[in-house]
Amino acid sequence: MQDAMTPPRAGRREWIGLAVLILPLLLVSMDVSILYFTVPFISRDLVPSSTEQLWIFDIYGFVLAGFLITMGALGDRMDRRRLLMIGAFGFSAASALAAYSSSAPMLIGARAVLGVAGATLMPSTLALVRNMFHDEKQRSTAIAVWTAVMTSGIALGPVVSGMLLEHFWWGAVFLINIPAMVLLLTLAPILLPEYHSAGRGRFDLGSAGLSIAAVLPVIWGIKEIAAHGVDVTRAAAIVAGLMIAVVFIRRQQRRPDPMLDLAVLRRPAFAGSVMVSLLAAFAMIGFAVLSTQYLQLVLGMSPLKGALWSLVPSAGVGAAAPIASTLVRRGVDRAKIIAAGFVVAAGGFAVLSAVPVESGLAVWLVGSGMYAAGVVVVLSTATELAVGTVPPERAGASSALMETATEFGGALGIAILGSVATAVYRAQLGHHVPDSARETLSGAVVTAAHLPPAAASDLLRSAREAFVASLHTAVWTSAAIMLLAAAVALIYLRGVATPRPAAEAELLASPGPLNR
Template sequence: MALISEATHRGARSKRWLGLSVLMLPVLLVTVDNTVLGFALPKIAEALRPSASQQLWMIDAYSLVLAGLLVSMGSLGDRIGHRKLLLAGSLGFAIVSVLTAYSDTATQLIAGRACMGVFGAMLMPSTLALIRSVFEDREERRLAVAIWATTLTVGSALGPLVGGVLLEFFSWGSIFLLAVPVLVPLLVLGPLLLPESERDASGPLDPISILQSMVALGAIVYGIKHSASNGIDWMALTTFAVGAVAGRMFVRRQLRLPVPLMDLSLFRSGTFSGSVAINLMSLAFLVGFVFFTTQFLQIVLQMSPLSASLALVPGQIMAIVVGMAVVPVAQRLQVHVLIPILMAFAGTAFLLVASMGSSLTVLVVSFALLNIGVGAIATVSNDVILSAAPPAKAGAASAISETAYEVGVVLGTTVLGGLVTAHYRGALQLPGFLTEVQMILASETLSGAHHVAADLSGDQARELMTQAGRAFEGGISLVSWVTFGLALMAILIAWRTLRTPKTQSAKGH
């Protein structure tokens, strides 16, 4: 009997970890999608000829919708079951990805990305909530969360590599078709390996709260984008005001509802709220870096997609290694000490770029340093977030964590990418031999200048690209100084908010 019991225990343990491996597939896909498109922008811009604003929306439509719906989907998963939501989201994501791969216009691509965000929002909170259901043992769950968080960071870091390999041999649509082979194993094995989570039927979803959260986030992001392209004018101020009002209404409504869409009581924990803020900022740093680096390597340094992606491999390796290696360190070092140390690596990465320029060597080293910080922060902060919430609120905590992640992605491209674009447009000195149409196209984006240069003679093309490269590199330097300052702010936030006698990450339930 003892042998049978031991065999049963081993079988159950194997099933748990196999189930975790299946759960990592959508995590990897959704996070790869956050950065792979930025790497494919030069080829997409060549095929679809988007404006500067459309280029940013191609990236952010996905993350914006995803962020706006994550809390709603996390709450829906608590009510109907996270496994059911995960499988439905996987099927929808795969179908929409195939349709988006064959977009003929920039508008179609943006719409497809937005639809992918809807189904992506069904995936992410469910994965973290199901980990809570699958792994009841505290130490096993800590390791499972570390693997989840590492996959989160690795997915963002792998985006350029995956994009580089696919774009070297296939058209840009291949980056979307990737969803099919990744999600099919989940649809087949998920029902067999993953248990359904406990359901909370305490109340219905609140559509007004959903609308308020999406209006707040959408208006603020649109205002940032508009400011980057056209400066701060009445349109930008109006959208900022709309976003602020909608956000205030959302918060007040959540405090009044008996069953809120977002449980704001979780933020009463300084450890929880501080970890969420650090999560958001660290992902913004990573995605912002990928946004400008991939364009600089391919267009300014004229590297092929594959060569440019291989240049970032050291950073991707560091994300994997450090994300797992930090687990035993986190057991011995308090969070308010550990996270500032890790954030210092991210700050150093941007300080190097700001002070030493955007050479290939500097970018490779900086990307590695950035991944050391962000990879480990994702592991530590998500473990703290999940541990700080009671079991009945696992879905809500997961959704808040994922919302912070996706808002960070949006802000990385919107704020940091928008600053690079704004500096580029203001600093670019166009040669006098360009036509009016060519000047407009070249001044919008670096990709636009590259397209114009393709139609010019050798000397004229070199002159234009020299000016465009200089303006874009100046934008990178500006953003790097700004981000270095933000990293210092993040260190202070972590030191103050996470400073507790015994961090919650060390507690069991």
């Protein structure tokens, strides 16, 4: 007989429910990258301007990041299963609208709605995992699965789109969302628990507006700087977002029932987990752009072939998350697990520093597999620690804050690593080549196409050598940041743990959240 003070263990229903929750998570993460191969097809049919084309790609990520905290807090005040189903319905409808868009503005609008729905789904899935798995060891395993699926979805997006475009029109990359969401809408009422948080105040629309207004301009400014460099408008957007964030924080401090509980951020376990997640995303997402260019523009792979090879390191991801979960269950200090993950990632980046200009696929696979495995160990362990630290009734907003930190980390990684790589590339290439070739490696490839064969060959060789030199600088920068992050984990997370089983059981037995 189970002790009254022991949290209930999850059974078959909860584990099947986890499989159901993986569906929306996989699709939301895939939609970040699923348009990579569709540019020629969308351009031919919708004829977007250069600005519209950028917004078709970026609007989804911007809106997703901006609405995460708002939707997470909304889930803390209403039935999370119902909010998940609303998000699934909205994601299906927006997917159909995107697939059959007849103009670029219509597709941009559909992608924006997809971002809102995605922001509804992501924190809802993680918060429901918190509500379904109260046993610490089982929750660690469930969150390891959640993290592996989220990170794998981004890598899987280009592959799925490439395969679909071989046989169907570009709208098919959106239509694949609908069957999975219909399945979710069918199974969620049967397998997922309802969750009602009693005693919570009304949803604060003012705070919601401030959180969106704080996140969106900062994300936009960082990504624009990464793509086009610093100017007054982009810098002003970041400053404006940070100023609004200060107003948002002061509002939370004054309200009796804040949308975001700032007391959670004062807990070393949660604040440290947010920080290491941001640093892990910095390396993983920031380096992904350079890695893609290496496969396609240096090794000369087609986009689909490059995407397929990029899945190979995911084998390490699939093994790393369960290993991290096993170590947590055996009582290893989470700070040591996270620090070890960062050290492995740093080792992977060190291996990548040996990538040559030609025939470097084997070195790239080993290094990428190492850093991906290390980063997933960090993300799964940090997420499990952060989610287990907060009470169930705060799980939605807290999960959203973790996911927002990951978005910021990725944006910063793209901006900083991209800027470092660009500076080295230009310095290595010198001033004896056309300006268009000095901007990017892709610009050099385009320029070479209009030159005589001998001149084109010389330009491409010089540009590829300069790019690989810039890649080496970026990976050493990443390795240094990973080692710094390992030190941060050991300092701020040593000895911290999730609530003891008795405290968890007492929390479940107290008035407030109701699971049934």
